[in-house]
Amino acid sequence: MHGSTNDHAIRNDVLAVYPTETIEAHRAFVARRRALRPAEEYHTPTDAEWDDFLGHFERRKLSVGTCARAFGTACIHEHACVRCSLLRPDPTQRGRLVEIQDNLVDRITEAEREGWPGEIEGLRVSLAATESKINQIDTASPGGLVNLGLPALRRER
Numbered sequence: 001m002h003g004s005t006n007d008h009a010i011r012n013d014v015l016a017v018y019p020t021e022t023i024e025a026h027r028a029f030v031a032r033r034r035a036l037r038p039a040e041e042y043h044t045p046t047d048a049e050w051d052d053f054l055g056h057f058e059r060r061k062l063s064v065g066t067c068a069r070a071f072g073t074a075c076i077h078e079h080a081c082v083r084c085s086l087l088r089p090d091p092t093q094r095g096r097l098v099e100i101q102d103n104l105v106d107r108i109t110e111a112e113r114e115g116w117p118g119e120i121e122g123l124r125v126s127l128a129a130t131e132s133k134i135n136q137i138d139t140a141s142p143g144g145l146v147n148l149g150l151p152a153l154r155r156e157r
Contacts, residue, residue: 064096064133065089083129091137101130 034042045053053071060067068086069075081087082100089097104127111119 062087064093064100080126082133083126087133089133089137091140094134094137097130097134097137101127101134104130 056071060069062081064082064087066088067075067081067084068088075084082097104123108120108123108127111117111123
């Protein structure tokens with residue numbers, strides 16, 4: 001795009017430079033999308049709607065992390081959060097997850113001893129999910145960075 005001017009977007013102390021044509025194309029795309037949606041969706045929110053929106057983010061805070069489900073969506077897992085792929089575990093709560101894991105192991109042992117096969121199945125699902133959340137914490141890099149490794153050179157044959 002020769003001869004174009006650039007607009008700047010600043011986010012988290014990072015400066016990104018975009019060609020003006022890109023910004024204008026995006027704005028046109030948003031305008032086209034909005035034209036397809038019912039106009040009432042673009043009203044100024046009432047105080048109650050705004051409070052509900054802000055409250056959604058407060059309700060996402062959990063004892064072992066944060067729920068990443070979208071605003072206005074119900075919890076499809078009936079608040080069995082440790083089982084949910086939308087739970088983002090808090091690394092500082094690893095010990096709490098280990099306590100949950102230990103408790104689940106004890107409950108499985110009890111269910112096996114008492115002959116509760118339906119209970120065992122559900123507890124095992126929760127145990128596997130808890131172990132997965134602990135593994136998520138253990139394999140995460142500090143600062144949320146993802147190690148992509150070093151590229152390997154291909155040898156020509």
